[in-house]
Amino acid sequence: MPETVLPEGAAVADAPIPPAPDDVHTRVIDWFAEAARDLPWRRPECTPWGVLVSEIMLQQTPVVRVLPRWEEWLHRWPTPAACAAAPSAEILTVWDRLGYPRRALRLQAAAEAIVERHDGEVPADPEALRALPGIGEYTAAAVSCFAFGIPEVVVDTNIRRAHARIFTGVALPGQTYTAAQRRLARDLMPDTDDDGGRRACAWNAATMELGALICTARSPQCAICPVADLCAWRAAGSPPPTEEQKTRGQAWAGTDRQVRGAIMAVLRRGEPVQAETLLAGLPLPEAEDDQRRRCLDSLVRDGLAERRGDIVALPGVLGG
DNA sequence: AATTCGGGGAA
DNA sequence: TTCCCAGAATT
Numbered sequence: 001m002p003e004t005v006l007p008e009g010a011a012v013a014d015a016p017i018p019p020a021p022d023d024v025h026t027r028v029i030d031w032f033a034e035a036a037r038d039l040p041w042r043r044p045e046c047t048p049w050g051v052l053v054s055e056i057m058l059q060q061t062p063v064v065r066v067l068p069r070w071e072e073w074l075h076r077w078p079t080p081a082a083c084a085a086a087p088s089a090e091i092l093t094v095w096d097r098l099g100y101p102r103r104a105l106r107l108q109a110a111a112e113a114i115v116e117r118h119d120g121e122v123p124a125d126p127e128a129l130r131a132l133p134g135i136g137e138y139t140a141a142a143v144s145c146f147a148f149g150i151p152e153v154v155v156d157t158n159i160r161r162a163h164a165r166i167f168t169g170v171a172l173p174g175q176t177y178t179a180a181q182r183r184l185a186r187d188l189m190p191d192t193d194d195d196g197g198r199r200a201c202a203w204n205a206a207t208m209e210l211g212a213l214i215c216t217a218r219s220p221q222c223a224i225c226p227v228a229d230l231c232a233w234r235a236a237g238s239p240p241p242t243e244e245q246k247t248r249g250q251a252w253a254g255t256d257r258q259v260r261g262a263i264m265a266v267l268r269r270g271e272p273v274q275a276e277t278l279l280a281g282l283p284l285p286e287a288e289d290d291q292r293r294r295c296l297d298s299l300v301r302d303g304l305a306e307r308r309g310d311i312v313a314l315p316g317v318l319g320g
Numbered sequence: 321a322a323t324t325c326g327g328g329g330a331a
Numbered sequence: 332t333t334c335c336c337a338g339a340a341t342t
Contacts, residue, residue, distance in 0.1 A: 055337065056338095060339090062329085062336045097327060099325085100327090100338090100339090102340090103325090134340090136338060156338080158336095159337085175322095211337090216335095217334080219331085246334095249335090250325095250334095252326085261327070322341100323340100325338105327336100329334105330334085331332100331334075
């Protein structure tokens with residue numbers, strides 16, 4: 001804020017005027033109709049289970065890496081019941097290197113809960129979805145909206161960024177999902193009175209796609225953006241992100257996540273191995289013995305590995 | 321509100 | 332190297 005005191009009622013020069021939501025709705029939804037990617041979990045024949053699997057896999061993992069794993073997963077386990085009945089080791093193997101393998105176990109646990117609590121059918125109610133393992137606020141809303149057409153407020157990282165630029169006029173939304181951002185997203189939802197929520201769901205999907213394809217984090221394609229002339233961030237001169245808005249990079253080299261990942265890569269080969277051989281053979285010369293052992297222990301605690309005596313394997317393969 | 325939890329491809 | 336990706340669970 002400048003030190004200068006402005007006249008009463010005068011607009012602050014830097015404060016962008018947010019566009020009318022209705023105008024943005026029409027532009028973005030029309031753009032989506034012609035520019036949307038043909039993703040398999042968007043096809044009309046995709047089941048709610050297929051949508052649910054895609055949403056879990058897409059948590060922090062890019063679309064291009066999810067695609068082949070999703071196809072394999074749905075081919076093997078076309079229903080929650082089939083997934084629930086699978087060996088956990090197979091679950092983790094098919095998950096492969098999507099990352100955060102606890103998601104795979106939680107997805108199977110969700111499938112089990114769906115069989116037990118919902119007669120094997122993915123629930124449409126967002127509260128019922130939210131109660132399933134691995135399903136939080138975003139995923140519950142997304143499944144409810146994309147699989148069942150229920151006009152929930154869907155807010156992912158793409159939508160937060162698009163909202164921040166178009167309506168708030170800042171480069172990036174910041175690291176944490178604030179109450180103000182949640183309120184903004186809710187206020188921006190199209191009316192559901194007329195069409196029962198069809199337009200609201202289209203708005204969710206379209207805004208997400210806009211953030212993924214046009215309004216990207218690094219170099220947004222404003223030249224081909226359907227709302228460039230309405231965008232508050234553009235109107236403000238496309239100011240760069242502040243230090244507060246920048247995401248502080250997560251360290252990777254030397255972290256437990258790296259060591260755990262290296263251990264899981266070995267276990268995914270399928271053969272039980274000696275703990276000492278496994279830990280000594282990790283391609284991480286920097287890692288101390290203490291860290292290697294700690295990470296293996298944590299994997300066992302997380303149910304991602306099983307240990308009997310000196311032998312370690314994926315869960316279930318060591319038998320009773 | 322801050323941390324932890326994988327992994328890879330592009331800037 | 333750093334950044335970013337359809338987040339969730341835990342503290």
